[in-house]
Amino acid sequence: MRIVEVRERTFPISSPIRNAVVDFSQMTLSLAAVITDEVRDGRRVVGFGFNSNGRYGQGSLMRERFVPRLTAAAPDDLLDDDGLIDPHRAWDVLMTNEKPGGHGERSVAVGVLDMALWDLRAKLEGRPLYDLIAEKYGTGAPDRRVFVYAAGGYYHPGKGTRGLKDELLSYLDRGYTVVKMKIGGAPLAEDLERVEAALSVLGPGQRLMVDANGRFDAEEATAYLTGLESYDLHWYEEPTDPLDYHGLNQVAERRTSVPLATGENLFSSQDALNLARYGGLDPERDYLQFDCALSYGLVEYLRTLESLRPLGWEPSRFIPHGGHQMSLNIAAGLGLGGNESYPDLFQPFGGFPDGVEVEDGHITMPELAGIGFEGKADLAAVCASLVEDV
Incomplete structure (x- = not known):
């Protein structure tokens, strides 16, 4: 299989609420889609991921650093021995040339893509992710x-x-x-x-x-x-x-x-x-x-x-x-x-x-x-x- 494209978009999740530190009137998140050339039931297999509330969308980081690394990677760098996406290998690709420490917003951008890759892997196996994780x-x-x-x-x-x-x-x-x-x-x-x-x-x-x-x-x-x-x-x-x-x-x-x-x-x-x-x-x-x-x-x-x-x-x-x-x-x-x-x-x-x-x-x-x-x-x-x- 091959990743043919990764798309992302920022969505609002704003609300008039506040906690002791921040309000949520401008809150956003990033939704990402990892699109493959694999087809199941006549449809492309796509993995989706997004970040939690509280840290805003991370589209620029994904576009500038992390998505290009993922889409430019050779298939052998992303797949396991069964020819399916391996989120661990993909994670190593995403973090290429990233120094330790200073986690900040970078961890959110990678978290979005990691979620999409796990969604993708479980869909390729045709089972719930929790079943794959337990196994x-x-x-x-x-x-x-x-x-x-x-x-x-x-x-x-x-x-x-x-x-x-x-x-x-x-x-x-x-x-x-x-x-x-x-x-x-x-x-x-x-x-x-x-x-x-x-x-x-x-x-x-x-x-x-x-x-x-x-x-x-x-x-x-x-x-x-x-x-x-x-x-x-x-x-x-x-x-x-x-x-x-x-x-x-x-x-x-x-x-x-x-x-x-x-x-x-x-x-x-x-x-x-x-x-x-x-x-x-x-x-x-x-x-x-x-x-x-x-x-x-x-x-x-x-x-x-x-x-x-x-x-x-x-x-x-x-x-x-x-x-x-x-x-x-x-x-x-x-x-x-x-x-x-x-x-x-x-x-x-x-x-x-x-x-x-x-x-x-x-x-x-x-x-x-x-x-x-x-x-x-x-x-x-x-x-x-x-x-x-x-």
Whole structure:
């Protein structure tokens, strides 16, 4: 097989919401299509990939550096012994002449293309990506039932505590058992009122997470911790800057009960290893949120899992950020602890294939070839718009 073309386009996923650090009024993402000369059922086989919210589209990086390397590569540099695309070999091609470190936006551009290549590989084999991942890198059998939580509770113009409660209730009514809200964008006293309002709508077996999006230094994060530990929270997310391992360690030393979660803004296996070494996190009760779509893709994610396992971090402690189907496939294939979900935001790129329902906080992965984008009608239409002439 041969890659004949790679296309990309920037799409808006803007929203009037904000967290403690950024608003989403100008947010974009990149959608890429890797087009091959292979034909299945009379149609060209195409792999699709896109990045998660929060880091904007990366079209210029793909056009200027990464796509030319991929399309100029000899077939032997991209294919395995069966003549199919090998995402690991393709990753090496993409990263040719790239220096270590300084991951920044580069990791997002590569993550988009890596996702498309894995989608392509599973489609060429005619099976779900989670099945392929389980066979090659997991136990051999995927766990199609995946825990998901509902991310929301953003600061929204004109939306008070009543609106927050209504939003979270809507998620619980749809089958979620764990919901998340933002903190750090208002004074502590106001945020604690918001937390109490959120907790007031929870029933038995339902939990609340809070997310500061790296807004605080260690002193501020600890001040919040003092208030938050009086509540029964599922976790306290990103209390400090993602790279402030010392500050996070200080928070971890002070907490007595609430689990911590972080990692969505770390983009390499080396950064993840530094977090595990120096962040003070406990692999028995804390969580890691690395997002393959922002951090060089599944190829690097596998390295991250491998490097952290000797430090006591099992796959069940990984719950990726991003709310996309790629991480759902990884969770099902590798036995991760679950995946983030955005029930109402960043559409059509978030969410599940049509007909997939949340039941008791879990979804069951459908049997769709590839990642499963074609099983979500609104997303399938956007993907098709990129290759309508193929």
